Amino acid sequence: MIPATLWTAIVTLAIGLFYFYTGFRVGNLRARHDIKAPATSGHPEFDRAYRVQLNTLEQMGIFLPFLWVAAFYPIGWPWLAPLIGGIWLIGRIIYMRGYMADPSKRLAGAMMCGLTSIILFVIAACGVVKACLALRVM
Amino acid sequence: MIPATLWTAIVTLAIGLFYFYTGFRVGNLRARHDIKAPATSGHPEFDRAYRVQLNTLEQMGIFLPFLWVAAFYPIGWPWLAPLIGGIWLIGRIIYMRGYMADPSKRLAGAMMCGLTSIILFVIAACGVVKACLALRVM
């Protein structure tokens, strides 16, 4: 059986790889539409790709700390946090596909990510409370 | 007694939750002022909220790595690093409140965060040096 921290590491690598892809796409579109640095705007397709990349980073800033706190202080079902990590990543892919098609279609993926972030916060907070209670008992 | 890594986890969750709030606020103001994605500018209140969110992420990129290095390689007072994490978070809240009122009022909070980041770097560096010295003694 693969322990929860190892699952967490696998999910983290997958998230990092996906984020690398969003950044790579921005670089490609910068070249294709001939948008000179330091501009970060200039063509609708590039603008969307750049927002997808930056929004992914913004959401990783919420999600990864919660994920690793949950990994270090697991609750009774330690596989739950990395599983939610996988669902979050699927939400990011839905967000990216929606956003690239039409910015108004980004909301389903954005809500999926926001909701999974809140659930993961609750899981991580329960793990921390459990660890605090365990200290009192000992 | 709650160990330092557990305090660090608690502070990390609090920082993540605060950052989630800054992002949530940007989404709300985007809807209220009808700023269509992918634009990240369009109304002074929205612009300020967006800068608060992004600046919080920028500062987390400095602070969280220092915080966890300090947690893994603690100095003699292991509670000092998470305590400074709490002060940093208060600094972020002061920054947000100042910035939303008037961008020129952001400096007190910004300096509080910059200063606590430098202090935390020194603490983390001392912890790492202490761990290196401990290896030589053994």
Add this chain to the structure above:
Amino acid sequence: MIPATLWTAIVTLAIGLFYFYTGFRVGNLRARHDIKAPATSGHPEFDRAYRVQLNTLEQMGIFLPFLWVAAFYPIGWPWLAPLIGGIWLIGRIIYMRGYMADPSKRLAGAMMCGLTSIILFVIAACGVVKACLALRVM
């Protein structure tokens, strides 16, 4: 001998310090060119410095998770991941110096960072696979 996690902590502190400097420079140039918040554009030198800071944060979002997964799940040469962390940091410095001189000169440093990120992903993935295989053997 300094273990790999300690080297990883040292590299993380160095990366954090470098990133702190990129942000500090943005603040200085904001004051020098009198660019009022919340604007993030207004003078070519400031624009370049701001992109250097944000791009560094964007790349840290890829690199640091890979670096710490590799530290927790090391391969046979555990010093390899933090060594690549050092090379990545040199790449970031080359990127910054190139970009500040002329945005078209940023590519050498950017490619060095992209390449080292991919190599580190492979190393971290190998470490994770190795840890999974070790579970099966036991």
